[in-house]
Amino acid sequence: MAFDFNVILDNWALFARGTWLTIVIAVAAVAAGFLISMPIALMALSHRRTLRWIATAYVEWFRNIPFIVVLYLFFYGLPFFNLRLPEAIVGTIALAFFASSYFAEIIRGAILAVPKGQMEAARAIGMSYFQGLWEIVAPQTVRLLVPPSTNTSISMVKETSVLSAITVAELTYQGLVVQGETFAPFEVFLTTAAVYWVVTAIFAHFMHRAERAFGAAQGAHQARSSLADKYLLIGARRPA
């Protein structure tokens, strides 16, 4: 079976529009999700047990159900509050809340990794809690935030494909439309997948540059003899 490029060439405008919407939704949801996650992370670190419990429940709830279920809950749940929004907005909101639970865990971990003495010193010289957090602790977390946030953001780009289930005209939905017209599943879905592949690769590329710019720690390499490398090392890391 030959790959029929005409299927793609005839419908390139649909794919292009879908790709654009996918990128817009992913960027908006990741940005909004990061903002939502900040108070959640602070609640998770709070001294008050109730606040900690709420944050834990929030994070565990979203992390343990599939995104498609979160999406449907928002899709059918928002009208209960008399909020009738376009599907693309509903999908972006759902993805933002879903992403926030992952970001909250990342931020919590990063703040915990900053030595306690930093905040104590900030408080001792008269800064308020939030001043200490913003001026002293936050700058030190950036280096720790970038690598896991990259992975989560890339996951969220991929999760946008689920929005096709509520007819948001993003890339996967356009793929389904073209598939319905052309009955060329291989051409259509390989192209769809390839576009995601490129988008996530570009995303990863920029995030890796950010990682280097922030001087992320390089993974420590274990010293050992090369006799067992034949079994234990795969790929590029095998010494020549």
Place this chain on the structure above:
Amino acid sequence: MDFSVAALGGAFPQLLPAMGTNLAISLVAMLLALIGGTTLTILRTLGIMPLNAAIGVVISFIRGTPILVQIFLFYYGLPALGLDLSPIQAGILAIAFNSSIFITEIMRGGLSGMDSGPVEAAIALGIKGKVIWTKVILPQLYIRIMPPLVNELTTIVKGTALLSVITVVEVLRTAQQVANASFRPLETLLAAAIILFAVNFVISQSGRILETRFAARRG
């Protein structure tokens, strides 16, 4: 329209049996993924360049594309190749394939962090490669990577809900059918969400317990 607690409670008897389908799919997919992931990992250590390059491309492809699109590729694509699969079979294959890629990456990480002593001892004793894998490396490796494997299982369970999109009658699709009859979509979907949450929560929490146990055992 007000939220109906009765509708929420009433949905469970219909949804719980449907969750059995998700669990069955998950277990079969996990088993296939473990076999596939292990095979890929061993193949990758053989150091056959073209093969490693090809596997590398597939890994990058699977990790860089949404699982939903992969499911569509299997569901719509394989029949076009002449392979007649039911939605459930296509779904299991798609999830298992996706997962075996993630598992071989988990295994690669586990291997590179493993103590080389036992393997060196086995090589020094002249034990054959096949035996080194089955008796020396794999038993240690599986224990070592148990926490991320459990995590992968929750990913698989979450993936089964996506199969509703290709008409597999699992818990989410059942919820949609129930909602169509009862006109209570939010309550029914919330019930499905609670069931999926409960299953995944139990799996991920046992993963955490395992993690602390094995951390202690590894010293």
